[in-house]
Every structure is written in C-alpha cells, then in structure tokens.
Amino acid sequence: MLYLYTDISVILSHPESINVTTNSEVEFTCVAIANEIIFFINETSASDAIIVDKGFIQLLADDVNDTTLRRSLTATALTQYDNTEVYCLALIVVSPTEIKSIPSD
Secondary structure, eight states, X not given: OOEEOOTTOEEEEOOOOOOOOTTOEEEEEEEEESSEEEEEETTEETTSHHHHHXXXXXXXXXESSSSEXXXXXXXXXXXXXXXXXXXXXXXXXXXXXXXXOOOOO
C-alpha cells in the first residue's frame, strides 16, 4: 500500500507559455523535487485517452539528481489548441514506513 504525501514536493520549473507557428512541435517541461510529475491539459490528465488521441505525449521522466525529476510533454501546435492550459503536478509517493510524522494543519 502506498500513501500519497505531497506537502514536500516543490516545482522548480513550470511549463511556460509559448507562441509558435501552426504545425510545429512544442515541448513543455516541468522540473520538480518529487518522484512523480503528471501533466494536465485544461484540467484533464495528459495520460487520459482523450488527450493522448489529440497528440499530446508525456515523455518518460528523467532524474536530474537524487531528489529532482524532469518530465516533458510534446504536441503539435494546431489552431484548435490556442489558449490551451498546460500545467504539471509534482507528487511524492511514499510507503507508510517512510513516513515518520505528518504535520497537522
């Protein structure tokens, strides 16, 4: 069993807004102190079939160092994607034995 504990994840680099020509390939990158990064497109996970079918591809994450992860999302710029929101969520997933204490709010 895994517990999700996200208070200690930190996004170091958010996807940035870009202007590109139609039909060019775009890449959004997120860097975080985390062990999982998930992209969202207009509030839908990039791994959702609807998003994948539109041509958005989450690339495999790679380690920057022992605590930092980088992940990119690619897509072809099409006019119907104008004003599309792209953002990432950084998570730290730990087992119960790794949780020493969880601060209370």
